[in-house]
Amino acid sequence: xxxxxxxxxxxxxxxxxxxxxxxxxxxxxxxxxxxxxxxxxxxxxxxxxxxxxxxxxxxxxxxxxxxxxxxxxxxxxxxxxxxxxxxxxxxxxxxxxxxxxxxxxxxxxxxxxxxxxxxxxxxxxxxxxxxxxxxxxxxxxxxxxxxxxxxxxxxxxxxxxxxxxxxxxxxxxxxxxxxxxxxxxxxxxxxxxxxxxxxxxxxxxxxxxxxxxxxxxxxxxxxxxxxxxxxxxxxxxxxxxxxxxxxxxxxxxxxxxxxxxxxxxxxxxxxxxxxxxxxxxxxxxxxxxxxxxxxxxxxxxxxxxxxx
Amino acid sequence: xxxxxxxxxxxxxxxxxxxxxxxxxxxxxxxxxxxxxxxxxxxxxxxxxxxxxxxxxxxxxxxxxxxxxxxxxxxxxxxxxxxxxxxxxxxxxxxxxxxxxxxxxxxxxxxxxxxxxxxxxxxxxxxxxxxxxxxxxxxxxxxxxxxxxxxxxxxxxxxxxxxxxxxxxxxxxxxxxxxxxxxxxxxxxxxxxxxxxxxxxxxxxxxxxxxxxxxxxxxxxxxxxxxxxxxxxxxxxxxxxxxxxxxxxxxxxxxxxxxxxxxxxxxxxxxxxxxxxxxxxxxxxxxxxxxxxxxxxxxxxx
Numbered sequence: 001x002x003x004x005x006x007x008x009x010x011x012x013x014x015x016x017x018x019x020x021x022x023x024x025x026x027x028x029x030x031x032x033x034x035x036x037x038x039x040x041x042x043x044x045x046x047x048x049x050x051x052x053x054x055x056x057x058x059x060x061x062x063x064x065x066x067x068x069x070x071x072x073x074x075x076x077x078x079x080x081x082x083x084x085x086x087x088x089x090x091x092x093x094x095x096x097x098x099x100x101x102x103x104x105x106x107x108x109x110x111x112x113x114x115x116x117x118x119x120x121x122x123x124x125x126x127x128x129x130x131x132x133x134x135x136x137x138x139x140x141x142x143x144x145x146x147x148x149x150x151x152x153x154x155x156x157x158x159x160x161x162x163x164x165x166x167x168x169x170x171x172x173x174x175x176x177x178x179x180x181x182x183x184x185x186x187x188x189x190x191x192x193x194x195x196x197x198x199x200x201x202x203x204x205x206x207x208x209x210x211x212x213x214x215x216x217x218x219x220x221x222x223x224x225x226x227x228x229x230x231x232x233x234x235x236x237x238x239x240x241x242x243x244x245x246x247x248x249x250x251x252x253x254x255x256x257x258x259x260x261x262x263x264x265x266x267x268x269x270x271x272x273x274x275x276x277x278x279x280x281x282x283x284x285x286x287x288x289x290x291x292x293x294x295x296x297x298x299x300x301x302x303x304x305x306x307x308x
Numbered sequence: 309x310x311x312x313x314x315x316x317x318x319x320x321x322x323x324x325x326x327x328x329x330x331x332x333x334x335x336x337x338x339x340x341x342x343x344x345x346x347x348x349x350x351x352x353x354x355x356x357x358x359x360x361x362x363x364x365x366x367x368x369x370x371x372x373x374x375x376x377x378x379x380x381x382x383x384x385x386x387x388x389x390x391x392x393x394x395x396x397x398x399x400x401x402x403x404x405x406x407x408x409x410x411x412x413x414x415x416x417x418x419x420x421x422x423x424x425x426x427x428x429x430x431x432x433x434x435x436x437x438x439x440x441x442x443x444x445x446x447x448x449x450x451x452x453x454x455x456x457x458x459x460x461x462x463x464x465x466x467x468x469x470x471x472x473x474x475x476x477x478x479x480x481x482x483x484x485x486x487x488x489x490x491x492x493x494x495x496x497x498x499x500x501x502x503x504x505x506x507x508x509x510x511x512x513x514x515x516x517x518x519x520x521x522x523x524x525x526x527x528x529x530x531x532x533x534x535x536x537x538x539x540x541x542x543x544x545x546x547x548x549x550x551x552x553x554x555x556x557x558x559x560x561x562x563x564x565x566x567x568x569x570x571x572x573x574x575x576x577x578x579x580x581x582x583x584x585x586x587x588x589x590x591x592x593x594x595x596x597x598x599x600x601x602x603x604x605x606x607x608x609x610x
Contacts, residue, residue, distance in 0.1 A: 012430070012504075012510050015426070015430065015510035015511075016426040016427075016429075016430035016432045016435070017432070019422045019423065019425065019430075019510075019514070020422075020423050020426050020427070022419050022422065022423070023419055023420075023422075023423040023442060023479055023484060024438070026419065026475075026478055026479035027441070027442055027445060027479055029475075030453070030457060030475065030476045030478075030479060031445045031448060031453065031479070033456075033460060034452075034456035034457045034460060035448065035452060035453065037456040037459065037460060038452050038453075038455065038456040041456065041459075098349070101345065102346060102349050104342075105341075105342035105343075105345050105346050106342075106346065108339055108342045109339060110337060110338055111338075111339045111342040111343050111346065112339075112343045113343060113346070113347065114346065117346035117347060117349065117350040118346075119592075119593075119596070120349075120350035120353050120354050121346070121349050121350055121353045122592075123353055123354070123357065123589065125535065126535065126585070126588040126589055126591070126592050127357075127539075127585055127588070128538060128539035128556075128557045128584075128588075129539060129541060129557075130539075130541045130557040130558075130560060130561050131557065131560060131581050131584055131585060132356070134560060134561075134564060134577065134581050135356040135357075135359065135360050135581060136356055138359070138363070138574075138578065139355075139359060143372050144363075144371060144372065144376065145376070146359070146375075146376035146377060149375060149376055177352070177353065177356070180349075180353075181353065209339075234447065234449065237449075238449050238450060238451060240451075240541075240542055241541045241542065244541075245561060245564065248564050248565045248567065248568035249564075249568065260542075263451055263455065264455075264546070267455050268546070273455070276455060277455065277456070280449075280451050280452045280455060281452060283449065283451060283452070284448070284449045284451070284452040287449050288447060291447075
């Protein structure tokens with residue numbers, strides 16, 4: 001931009017602020033205010049005096065850190081957190097591993113039918129989580145499941161997919177199914193952005209496609225891998241829809257299966273909005289801590305690699 | 309610029325025109341391992357969809373008695389039952405979803421466009437701060453938002469209304485981010501400057517000159533937000549209690565919940581799920597070529 005242009009754009013001072021007004025107002029109302037309100041609620045509690053009858057018997061008072069200590073010593077929340085951590089340790093690596101594998105395969109030479117396979121693998125992105133859980137839920141249901149049908153015909157034992165250990169895998173599978181395609185596309189587009197010359201030298205040196213994939217392609221798309229990891233961690237720790245949808249189909253999913261489900265139950269089932277707010281704040285902090293921790297670790301590693 | 313309907317880019321090195329005439333064995337012409345791996349992936353992804361298509365054709369009795377992938381005979385009856393269920397509330401849910409997602413995504417694209425443009429084209433005090441604050445919204449977990457959003461909207465007497473689902477989803481920090489990147493790439497500074505020379509006002513330059521240039525990026529923003537709102541479950545679940553206002557995700561969920569007690573409703577749930585998947589799949593097939601996902605990875609690099 002030349003100097004006259006710069007002076008001009010300083011001349012139209014009001015315009016950018018006016019243009020950003022709608023976004024700012026919406027942000028204040030639907031992001032900042034709710035977050036502030038949640039924080040405020042998390043430090044308050046309801047004090048019941050006497051029998052708690054009549055007006056004025058229930059008053060809101062300052063609670064300090066009480067809600068937080070309650071939440072942190074709440075075994076239901078802790079159990080839910082452990083369940084979701086276990087679930088996340090399956091979902092995130094499997095989903096992104098598959099996404100990377102498919103993206104590399106799409107990007108390899110002489111591969112056929114890619115318009116079809118690419119679209120088919122991306123398709124689950126268009127299916128709402130609730131509907132995905134519903135479809136898989138029926139596929140797991142012994143009376144309807146094709147897996148059970150086949151195992152039965154073969155005379156093999158039929159595991160109950162909606163209970164115990166298999167339930168984790170069943171839930172993980174739904175998330176993997178829903179998320180692989182989108183992440184594949186993100187990784188694939190960044191693979192396509194690598195200029196072809198980069199491979200030329202390696203190819204002339206006689207590198208195999210596998211070596212090219214491992215030594216050149218994967219390091220080149222590392223930034224998108226980091227980003228997909230980052231967002232997958234956030235999404236996975238917030239899991240809510242899938243276990244909630246499976247709940248009507250099985251008794252093994254409790255109303256507090258994931259921490260988020262517990263927040264919902266405490267806030268709307270038990271009416272304990274203060275405790276629920278404290279839990280929500282804790283979940284948000286842990287999520288951000290884990291995801292940013294990962295981002296920092298990944299960045300440090302990349303810097304080290306670059307320095308080497 | 310590439311899109312989802314991808315980039316058959318420059319011919320790959322190594323496949324010179326001569327090779328085809330020499331007719332090497334099949335294995336040399338098709339990379340077998342990648343092709344088969346991708347076909348397996350496609351099979352896995354299509355399995356539940358194929359199942360719901362077939363299951364939707366089965367009558368209640370057939371669902372539990374015939375082999376899963378054997379088509380049934382009851383599709384017309386199932387659709388009739390679904391139409392009759394609570395005076396066609398199912399179609400009301402579909403309409404609601406279309407309204408929430410369509411209008412919400414449209415408004416979102418508008419807000420993103422004007423914000424992204426301002427952030428890309430103008431230099432002003434507080435620009436980066438504002439941008440970073442807006443972006444932080446992406447990281448805000450929905451749980452910490454949805455519950456207080458409900459309580460706040462309850463104080464404004466707005467819960468259980470269309471607005472309660474629509475309003476919180478208009479601002480998409482991600483959309484603003486994409487629009488900014490796109491505007492920076494697609495709207496040259498001298499075009500804006502030329503508009504000023506001609507004496508056009510800032511708003512007029514934006515609507516007449518910049519906006520048309522930003523359309524492809526805005527289509528992407530629209531589609532992302534459309535899918536996000538269509539697929540959203542938690543927010544309407546918290547906000548709404550009147551099932552006339554439910555979106556399809558919530559409607560199907562309540563149907564499934566009732567089905568837990570009476571398996572007769574299973575066929576309704578399945579047919580409903582099948583019909584609910586159709587519009588988005590159709591939308592995808594139609595618009596995938598306009599959907600430039602490379603914005604995503606372009607964003608990563610900067």
